[in-house]
Each structure stands twice: as structure tokens, then as C-alpha cells.
Amino acid sequence: MQLSSQPKGLVHLVAVQMWEFFSYYGMRALLILYLTDKLLMSDTQAYALYGAYTSLVYVTPIIGGYIADKYLGNYCSVIVGSILMIIGHGVMSITSDTHITLYAALALIICGYGFFKTNSSCLLGELYKKNESARESGFSLSYIGGNIGSALSPILCGYAASQWGWHVGFGLAGIGMFIGLCIFLSGKRNFAQVEGIKTQALLTKSAGLSHWQWLVLGLVMSMVGLMFALQELWAGYILAAISLISLTKILSLYKTCSAEDKKKLNSIMYFMVFGTVFWAFDQQGGSSISLFIDRNMDTTIGGYEIPTAFFQSINPVAVIIGGLAVTWLWKALASKSISVKTLTKLNMGLLLLTAGFALIMLSAKLAMATGHTTFLWLLIGLFFIGTAELFIDPVALSAITRLNPQGSTGTLAAIYMLASGSLANYLAANIASMASLDSGTTNSAMDLISAATQYHQVFQSIFYVTMVVLILGVFAAFKHRHEPDM
Numbered sequence: 384m385q386l387s388s389q390p391k392g393l394v395h396l397v398a399v400q401m402w403e404f405f406s407y408y409g410m411r412a413l414l415i416l417y418l419t420d421k422l423l424m425s426d427t428q429a430y431a432l433y434g435a436y437t438s439l440v441y442v443t444p445i446i447g448g449y450i451a452d453k454y455l456g457n458y459c460s461v462i463v464g465s466i467l468m469i470i471g472h473g474v475m476s477i478t479s480d481t482h483i484t485l486y487a488a489l490a491l492i493i494c495g496y497g498f499f500k501t502n503s504s505c506l507l508g509e510l511y512k513k514n515e516s517a518r519e520s521g522f523s524l525s526y527i528g529g530n531i532g533s534a535l536s537p538i539l540c541g542y543a544a545s546q547w548g549w550h551v552g553f554g555l556a557g558i559g560m561f562i563g564l565c566i567f568l569s570g571k572r573n574f575a576q577v578e579g580i581k582t583q584a585l586l587t588k589s590a591g592l593s594h595w596q597w598l599v600l601g602l603v604m605s606m607v608g609l610m611f612a613l614q615e616l617w618a619g620y621i622l623a624a625i626s627l628i629s630l631t632k633i634l635s636l637y638k639t640c641s642a643e644d645k646k647k648l649n650s651i652m653y654f655m656v657f658g659t660v661f662w663a664f665d666q667q668g669g670s671s672i673s674l675f676i677d678r679n680m681d682t683t684i685g686g687y688e689i690p691t692a693f694f695q696s697i698n699p700v701a702v703i704i705g706g707l708a709v710t711w712l713w714k715a716l717a718s719k720s721i722s723v724k725t726l727t728k729l730n731m732g733l734l735l736l737t738a739g740f741a742l743i744m745l746s747a748k749l750a751m752a753t754g755h756t757t758f759l760w761l762l763i764g765l766f767f768i769g770t771a772e773l774f775i776d777p778v779a780l781s782a783i784t785r786l787n788p789q790g791s792t793g794t795l796a797a798i799y800m801l802a803s804g805s806l807a808n809y810l811a812a813n814i815a816s817m818a819s820l821d822s823g824t825t826n827s828a829m830d831l832i833s834a835a836t837q838y839h840q841v842f843q844s845i846f847y848v849t850m851v852v853l854i855l856g857v858f859a860a861f862k863h864r865h866e867p868d869m
Contacts, residue, residue, distance in 0.1 A: 434812020
């Protein structure tokens with residue numbers, strides 16, 4: 384692929400996305416281990432807080448998408464989100480004997496993610512208004528670039544945490560986000576044509592306050608509310624409320640849109656269902672699979688024990704390697720005027736997901752003999768799952784920005800993130816809780832065998848479900864084979 388065919392802003396946008404991936408996945412690789420090993424939470428408590436955080440991270444983008452559409456524009460929203468995440472990681476690096484700094488840091492990152500995540504993808508979509516043919520490959524390049532950051536972060540942040548303490552590992556994640564923001568701002572001139580801040584809308588007053596003042600007040604109240612939500616594990620209630628609002632928004636779009644836009648919305652609904660199922664299982668990598676590695680994997684090579692956090696890099700490395708091949712494939716097919724339908728691409732991702740869990744299930748089965756096993760099969764399984772991502776989010780988000788029913792790209796992309804991110808992560812935490820080991824120590828041989836057995840049962844159940852969903856996906860692709868948007 385020639386970068387000369389891509390918009391100039393792509394380099395700066397990919398850079399900030401890369402460092403955002405670095406900061407988020409660096410912290411995420413440490414979080415479940417930090418909660419269980421440092422804060423001594425039980426598996427059940429750790430899974431619940433981890434699930435609350437990872438689900439709320441994907442709730443806020445729907446609000447951030449709305450604010451970008453109506454007030455800030457995508458470019459400014461990316462800047463605001465980056466700043467909030469930098470502050471959040473900084474707070475996370477503060478050593479404290481209480482959990483207040485933990486909740487405050489997570490709340491800041493959640494708010495920052497809301498402004499950043501979907502709006503960065505929508506900003507990328509804006510760059511391709513006059514270069515539609517390069518859109519698909521541009522989104523793939525963006526995804527590859529982001530995963531360079533998420534490949535490096537578990538290794539660097541994991542090593543820093545193991546050598547100098549948890550706070551250093553978390554602090555390094557924040558430094559990465561700061562570097563990304565600086566690179567993004569240096570390319571401001573390349574985003575001159577994108578939609579900017581809607582000044583008139585921000586200056587409009589309601590109830591005695593300008594809308595920008597209401598936005599600032601709402602942000603402060605949201606951060607305080609999120610701290611309590613994390614502490615009290617209210618994520619499920621918040622998710623239910625936001626989901627209801629999102630459903631109302633979708634129904635209102637159906638009522639007011641044209642027949643052609645209704646078909647586009649139907650397509651997006653399919654993408655949301657596929658994405659939700661995929662990510663509910665994929666996110667086991669940061670929770671149940673991570674603790675499975677920590678407890679049942681023999682990770683020693685040449686006398687050196689590989690930190691568990693390092694294994695979080697397998698997924699993004701797979702995305703990078705597989706992404707290069709997939710990007711080339713899409714371009715080669717486009718040059719021959721061959722178009723692969725969106726549902727077919729999603730099914731390819733589900734097939735790889737199924738194969739990945741088949742190998743992880745095998746790894747757990749082998750661990751049931753003695754309590755430990757080699758990480759070879761699990762490594763290959765994680766590689767398959769990582770490659771599968773290339774056929775899910777980049778494909779779905781690219782399609783949403785292309786379809787753009789009623790000019791609601793930001794809102795619909797945020798709702799997609801709500802379903803495939805927030806709802807999926809909430810489900811993922813509940814799935815992981817099925818593998819909770821809170822009955823005592825896991826150091827003896829019998830306890831390790833018991834743990835491996837429980838992990839195997841969970842991974843086997845996931846494998847069976849992915850098989851069923853894959854079959855349904857193939858049927859859906861066949862049924863809608865003549866519809867261009869599917």
C-alpha cells in the first residue's frame with residue numbers, strides 16, 4: 384500500500400490512536416493482576432470491578448459522540464479525551480493506601496475514553512470524504528497502528544511494574560498518552576477541512592448558563608458519579624439506562640428516516656449483534672484467560688519467568704501481522720473489482736474466534752493432568768483471536784461511517800461501541816465470574832488441577848456458543864447475499 388494515496392492527517396491520527404492503545408491496554412494488562420495480587424481482592428470482586436470499568440469505558444462514547452456531533456466536532460473531542468486520560472493515568476500512578484485514587488483514576492479515564500474512542504474513528508472517516516476508495520485500507524492501517532501501541536504496552540508497562548512497582552507501570556501508560564497527544568497536535572494543519580467547534584451552539588444559553596458551561600458542569604458531575612458507580616458496582620444499572628436511551632434514539636431514527644436509510648440501519652443492527660458476541664468472548668483475554676495463565680501456565684524459558692502481563696501483547700501482535708496481509712488482500716481484491724460483503728468478513732472473524740477458543744480449551748484440558756501445561760497452544764489460540772479482530776471493528780466502523788444514515792455517524796458509532804464494547808464487557812465479566820476461584824489457595828497440585836478444570840469448562844462453553852453463532856452468521860450472509868449494504 385502506498386501512503387501517498389492516504390490523507391496527510393492519517394499519520395497524526397494513527398499516532399494518537401497508537402498511544403491511546405498503549406495507555407489503555409498497558410493499564411488493562413496490569414489491572415486484574417493489581418486487584419488480585421496487590422489489593423488482595425477475591426476473584427469475584429476483581430472481576431466485578433474490572434467488568435464495571437471496562438463496560439463503563441464503552442458507555443461514555445455514546446455521550447461523547449453526541450457532544451461531538453452537536454458541539455465540539457471530532458477533532459476537538461479527541462483532544463479533550465486525550466487530556467482527561469493523561470490525568471487519569473497520572474492519578475493511577477499515585478501510591479495510596481485507599482481505593483479513592485483508584486476510583487478517581489478510572490473515572491477520569493472512562494470520561495476521556497468517551498470523548499476519544501468513537502470520535503477518533505469518525506475523524507478518520509472525515510478525512511476520506513474525497514477519497515472513498517482508500518477508506519477501507521485507511522481504517523485497517525489505523526487499526527494496525529493502534530495495535531502497535533497495544534503490543535508494546537503490556538511488555539513495557541508489565542516490565543516496569545514487575546521491576547519498580549505497580550505505580551511506575553501505570554505512570555508509563557500515561558506518558559504514552561501524552562506523547563500521542565503532542566504528535567496529534569503537531570499535525571493540526573492537516574485537519575483544516577474537518578468539521579470544527581460549533582461556537583454558536585456552545586454559546587447558546589439554557590436555564591441561565593451557556594451550553595459550554597453545562598458541558599463542564601456535566602463532566603465534573605459525571606466523574607464524581609462514576610467514582611461512586613465503580614465503588615458500588617452500579618455499572619449494570621447505568622448500562623441499562625444508557626441502553627434504553629440508545630434504543631429510543633434508534634427507534635426515533637427508524638421513524639423519521641427514509642426507506643433507504645432504514646435498510647442502512649438494519650445493516651448496522653446486524654453489525655452490533657455480531658460485535659457484541661465477538662467482544663464478550665474476546666475480552667476474556669484480560670480477565671479469565673489472564674488469571675488462567677498466571678495460575679496454570681508454565682511460562683519459564685531459559686530460567687526466566689515471563690510476566691503474565693506480557694501475554695496481553697499476543698493479541699495486538701496478531702493484529703499487526705495479520706493486518707498487513709488483510710490490508711493487502713482488500714486492496715488486491717479492489718483492484719480486480721471484487722467486493723467482499725461485510726457479513727462475510729464478520730463471519731471470517733467468528734471462524735477465527737472459534738478456532739482460537741478451541742485451542743485455549745485444549746490448553747486448559749492439558750493443564751487438568753498436573754495443574755500446569757506449556758503455553759504453546761494458548762499462544763496460538765490467542766494469535767487466532769487477535770487476527771479475528773481485523774474482521775470485526777474495522778469492518779463495522781468503516782461500514783457505519785460509509786452508510787451514515789441521516790448524518791448520525793457519531794451517534795451510531797457510539798451506540799455500536801455501547802453494544803460491542805460496554806454490553807460485551809459487562810457480559811464478559813459475568814462469563815469470567817463463572818471461573819472465579821474464591822474457595823481458598825491455588826498453590827497446591829490439587830487446587831491447580833481444580834482451577835484448570837473450572838477454566839476448561841468455561842472455555843468449552845464459549846467454544847460451543849461461538850460455533851452456534853458462526854452457523855447463524857453464515858445463514859444470515861446467505862440470506863442477505865443480494866443486499867449491497869450487507
